[in-house]
Amino acid sequence: MNVQRLLAQLALSIGAVAALPAASAADYPNRTIRIVVPFAPGGGSDVVTRLMADKMAADLGAAVIVDNKPGASSIIGTDAVARAAPDGYTILMTNSAITSNPWLFKLPFDTAALVPVTMIASAPQLLVAHPSAPFKTLKELLAYAKANPEKATVGTAGAGQLSHLAAEQLQRMSGTRLTVVHYKGSGNSQGDLMAGQIQMSFGTAPGFIQHIKNGKLVPLAVSGAERIDALPDVPTVAESLPGYDLVNWFGIFAPPGTPAPIVERLYQSVSRALANPEVSARLVKDGFKVRSMSPAQFDRTVRDEMASWQKFVKDNKLKID
Template identity: 55%
Template sequence: MKALLSAMIAALAIVGSGANAAEQYPTRPIRMIVPFAPGGGSDVIARLVASKVGPILGQSVLVENRPGASGIIGADIAAKAAPDGYTILMANSALASNPFLYDKLPYDTAKDLVPVIDFGSSPTLLAAHPSAPFNTMPELVKYAKENPDEVTVGTSGAGQTAHLVAEMISQASDTQLMMVHYKGTAATMNDLLGGTIMMSVGTVPGFINYIKDNRLKPIAVASRERIPALPSVPTVAESISKYDMNAAIWFAAFVPSGTPAPIIDTLHKAVAEALKDPDIRARFAGEGLVPGGASREAFTKQFHEEMEQWKTFIAERNIKLEG
């Protein structure tokens, strides 16, 4: 009886200490893992949001880049981290498609990572080097058909949403586009600006400043509607009727499964507050980003629905990548 009573007291003490830790959270700096290289859209957004969330929480939020394998390396680190709120994964849409592109992942996306909040989203955009022999979507399709495998399309990584969008455009337009996969947006951008590749698919924030400086030319927006930041740029579907994807890349925070609900709520509230900051909203608007901030329930529903959509899309097109 005494042994049982002691065990119960010990268990209550552990629960109490956990609750106390959640109430005091955070008491030390938080690391935000970005599974992509510095300088890309994910990195820029992560650093901007982290700079606003830190003061709200009263602790620094330190961005840590862990690029590679279409975000799998960084996601694995986050999934295996202690579920204490001190490791956040800043993922993008690839997190929802990777489970169906690769035969095996080192983690179970649906079980090991918990959605917290979406930071925002961006339509995908096709942009080309000024020397590319086409200026519009119809011209691109015509040139690609006349010159199979000569149109090189850079992506930020095999399996990224940008890669899947390019594959969809290639299929819908009956053309053969040559995919060139890089480890992150920065490497892709270097070769695109240097003319090593003709074109790339990426986010509006990643391209818009180069477009404004005439170092890149926009070809088409891969969403269903034109975007305010580039109102004169047509959509892909305006030229290719078979293209039926509304491609937008979202950016969002996830934590390891098992993270206490009060801590997740604290993180959600802090990010939601940060996303209302006038500086963030102005930066997002200027770069063609739509601010997020949905409830945990709403974003969790969206995330799992997208996983099912990508599962169907990838299976229908028989797209598989080697891990």
Template identity: 45%
Template sequence: MKTKVIKVLGAALLALAMPLAAQAQAWPAKPVKIIVPFAAGGATDVVARLLAQKLSEGWGQPVVVENKAGAGGNIGADAVAKSPGDGYTMLMTSGSIVTANPHMYKTLTYDPAKDLVAVTNVATGPQVIVVHPGVPAKDLKEFIAYAKANPKKVNFGSAGIGTQTHLAAENFAFAAGIDITHVPYKGESAALTDLIGGQIQMATPNLAAAIGHIQSGKLKALAVTSKARNAQVPDVAAAAEALPGFENAGWFGLMVPAGTPADVIDRIQKDSAKVLLSAEFREKLAQQGMAPVANTPSDFAAAIREESGRWARVIKERNLTAQ
């Protein structure tokens, strides 16, 4: 009798365990959402949509990109931080959100270090210093001279306070010794629209967001912020040619809410890396002036911590704060 009871209980436990195992193996069993914390059309959005399409094909589930812009990316990041930790909501972050914003903003409604978990750094690429075609400068040296002759009169746009596109311009202004005025937007695409329209004079968007406008002649590119020239815009100088040693790179990565199961994180990372390192995707990123990274969660987390420490020092030295 005792043996029979044990067998019945064992069968019951096995029956309960099987759906749970099947559920874990079946992830994703429903649509997945990638939140982009900026308006559509910027580099973060471009990268997210390229990756979402390929992940959707591999997973057999829709991977939907949702834009939640505002507060330098904090609104979208907060939405992900407060989502269930089940792998069905991910954040396509730009580097500044999790490395600079914690030091820029006096109060945050979430803690990037505790509420978000690194999955993989997706891609990296330079910013580009662009001006309205009417600005009287044919290269970076002439622009620096123009800005010095007109302190505070050059307005530059960004994707928001504390974003990569804001900090790239601050880094450039500091290195060049110029005094320019910041005009924040809810995304770099909005800043570029006003730059093309002549409402502002300069911006330092990610190259991926500006390359089409540069190639069409709507914007004048003065320099890329990488150490060397970029193959997609070979005629555009590197900023280091006018400012020796200057470099400012941007990056975009996937993060998930804290509590997401380790096996789901591992699945997302490995499937993303497979896409990112494929010849087809490398070419798509190259067309945007970017390169894939596809590192592990632990390596990505370590890189975030290291960069956060660097931004903490820079932000304190330059007194860059936000409400």
């Protein structure tokens, strides 16, 4: 009889534990949500996150805070989310580097285990130069770089970031050799660029547009296949090097094991924020393209890009020192 009672109590306990995700999903959210950005403040991911956070807070009825955790090419912040409780209160806003990092670094987490929630926006990299640089166009840069191997300096947001891969691709397709300088975030790279410590930098448009308009930076080229509305007179790299096409996207991920109802709630909140004319207009003005995707669509995109970057890194024998 005691054994039967024990088994009954055990069954009840197991049932209660199994019901926890559903229960927590039903009243989600009921406390502050933390969006981890694995980059320093000022970069594209940070700009997009802060734009979305207020709208999401109003929609979800809970506070939404932004927590910058830069370092190790976004690995530190991503690892914090990978280890977080799968309850929807700690989520990740990152960029497409999450799909190339597995092939460039030894990671402390399984990228494929993270739960894709939705893509938010995409933007090409913008290659800009300090006014003191001895080139004012991409063609002038390529001519200078061929005549002066490794003399032209270009900053990136970090080893393995898309800005790094953009610089590597530029060298390979043009047959030039640049000196690539890695920083801990695009904000740090931009600071040295503005001070003239480096000649060029790859980065997303929002951090550069106002400085371009003020004449403090010179736009050389856009990394995507098409010019952007925010800077229609700036040519694409592909106009000089056909086939060159690199675009950065920004999206939200949840910790492994996050219940589907919570993922769906987050996706719907982001979708409503993106549908807000104020938000979409601001994104376009800053050089972004709105790219809302369902969790299933985003999951397919992430897996496809992981396979593509695996091939790219292998074929080009890329190594991170």
